[in-house]
Amino acid sequence: MGLFQPSIPPLPPGIDLAGQTVVVTGATSGIGLAVAKRIVKLHASNVIFAVRDTVKGEALKASFLADPEIRSANPKGTIQVMQLNMETYESVKTFTSEFMRRFGELHVLLLNAGGMSHQREMVSSGHEKAIQVNYLSNVMLLLELLPLLESTADKAGKPSRVTWTGSRSYRQTSLNKNPPSVSKGILNHLDHAESIPLFTRYADSKLLGLLFLRELANRYGHDKVIINSFCPNTVDTGMATSMPFYLRIPAAAIMKVKGRSPDEATSIVLNAAFVAGEETHGNLLEDCTVVPLSMFVQSDEGAKVQSQLWNETSPHSRRIFSGNPSGSRLASSALRACVAVATLVLNHGSAPVLASVFSEPFQVFSAKKFPGVIESTPLSKCFALQGIKIPIRKDGVKGRGGGGDGDGEYD
Numbered sequence: 001m002g003l004f005q006p007s008i009p010p011l012p013p014g015i016d017l018a019g020q021t022v023v024v025t026g027a028t029s030g031i032g033l034a035v036a037k038r039i040v041k042l043h044a045s046n047v048i049f050a051v052r053d054t055v056k057g058e059a060l061k062a063s064f065l066a067d068p069e070i071r072s073a074n075p076k077g078t079i080q081v082m083q084l085n086m087e088t089y090e091s092v093k094t095f096t097s098e099f100m101r102r103f104g105e106l107h108v109l110l111l112n113a114g115g116m117s118h119q120r121e122m123v124s125s126g127h128e129k130a131i132q133v134n135y136l137s138n139v140m141l142l143l144e145l146l147p148l149l150e151s152t153a154d155k156a157g158k159p160s161r162v163t164w165t166g167s168r169s170y171r172q173t174s175l176n177k178n179p180p181s182v183s184k185g186i187l188n189h190l191d192h193a194e195s196i197p198l199f200t201r202y203a204d205s206k207l208l209g210l211l212f213l214r215e216l217a218n219r220y221g222h223d224k225v226i227i228n229s230f231c232p233n234t235v236d237t238g239m240a241t242s243m244p245f246y247l248r249i250p251a252a253a254i255m256k257v258k259g260r261s262p263d264e265a266t267s268i269v270l271n272a273a274f275v276a277g278e279e280t281h282g283n284l285l286e287d288c289t290v291v292p293l294s295m296f297v298q299s300d301e302g303a304k305v306q307s308q309l310w311n312e313t314s315p316h317s318r319r320i321f322s323g324n325p326s327g328s329r330l331a332s333s334a335l336r337a338c339v340a341v342a343t344l345v346l347n348h349g350s351a352p353v354l355a356s357v358f359s360e361p362f363q364v365f366s367a368k369k370f371p372g373v374i375e376s377t378p379l380s381k382c383f384a385l386q387g388i389k390i391p392i393r394k395d396g397v398k399g400r401g402g403g404g405d406g407d408g409e410y411d
């Protein structure tokens with residue numbers, strides 16, 4: 001890696017975000033703060049700072065409102081501060097529910113919040129912190145907000161956008177050496193491995209995001225929502241502050257010498273989120289260009305890890321969706337993606353899901369309550385032929401495996 005970074009090509013003129021609602025996670029510092037400021041200046045109608053520290057968020061909002069340059073650039077735009085702690089699913093769910101209650105539209109979701117963790121640190125979700133913050137919570141945010149992004153695209157007549165901040169450091173992943181077996185599980189391995197080298201936990205978490213987006217793009221087209229990722233290379237931000245003390249000074253020195261300023265990095269973010277086209281769906285841009293992915297990601301072994309990660313992530317998501325009424329509002333394409341992704345989340349700490357199936361979206365009615373009223377679907381006929389009964393799960397039913405509703409109702 002050289003000491004100097006290539007210059008960033010200028011953005012095309014005329015980017016105007018009037019009428020758009022944009023969420024920036026981690027808008028309190030570094031790249032997120034700089035990009036939030038630039039988006040306000042580009043006339044966005046609503047900019048939402050999704051932050052874990054709302055006091056800090058409100059102070060930044062006040063400083064934006066007091067800045068004559070920002071106010072004159074966008075006198076009508078609003079800035080909202082909303083709480084989002086990526087360490088917990090509860091916070092993600094509270095954020096998305098509250099967001100959907102308050103806003104009827106979402107044009108752009110910038111999944112920027114993230115950080116390094118250098119030693120294994122478990123969080124309340126039962127996952128390792130880097131995996132939860134940099135990967136799992138981003139998956140949940142994306143999937144929960146996908147229906148709103150889709151309906152916004154329908155109204156706007158053009159795709160909405162999700163841009164997830166990745167990192168080239170995914171190339172340093174530990175998973176290329178000895179990928180865990182299907183029975184051990186990737187998430188389980190990363191949650192519990194003690195001896196992952198310094199920086200590799202971060203690299204692993206960024207690889208998961210990239211593999212997830214690649215697999216999602218295989219299943220979910222770009223006609224309603226373009227979902228991509230980018231790496232801004234080295235940017236002089238507060239990232240080094242989370243490093244062990246003996247690395248902070250050298251890391252800060254490298255950032256000062258080599259790093260781009262957060263303001264410079266905003267052009268890379270805006271390029272990915274507003275300029276890059278559908279060809280970047282499911283891809284990582286390094287600076288402003290899609291470059292070949294690592295040999296590992298392109299290898300058969302990498303493809304197996306990608307597919308295994310998807311199969312682990314989707315049940316996990318399904319468990320979380322199952323308790324969430326918004327799940328019933330999922331658009332059909334999103335539903336198919338979510339059902340697949342849901343398989344991922346459930347695999348945490350229990351027997352892995354061995355298979356998953358997909359069908360066209362269908363409505364489920366209780367045969368007990370509506371006997372003979374609803375015609376069988378091809379899928380239900382297929383299940384009936386094989387003697388498979390589908391327990392009907394009611395929203396809000398708690399407990400692992402989820403289950404039936406106790407009435408013994410079956411489709």
Ligand SMILES: NC(=O)c1ccc[n+]([C@@H]2O[C@H](COP(=O)([O-])OP(=O)(O)OC[C@H]3O[C@@H](n4cnc5c(N)ncnc54)[C@H](OP(=O)(O)O)[C@@H]3O)[C@@H](O)[C@H]2O)c1
Binds near residue numbers: 028
């Ligand atoms: N700087 C680089 O060289 C570089 C290179 C490649 C990729 N990136 C990526 O760029 C993104 C932004 O990082 P940065 O360089 O701007 O670093 P930063 O200045 O440390 O900003 C990180 C932001 O994420 C927020 N955040 C961290 N953990 C969170 C949590 N649990 N819940 C909610 N918000 C949380 C922080 O909030 P607080 O203010 O509350 O701490 C902060 O706003 C990250 O995803 C990072 O991985 C950075």
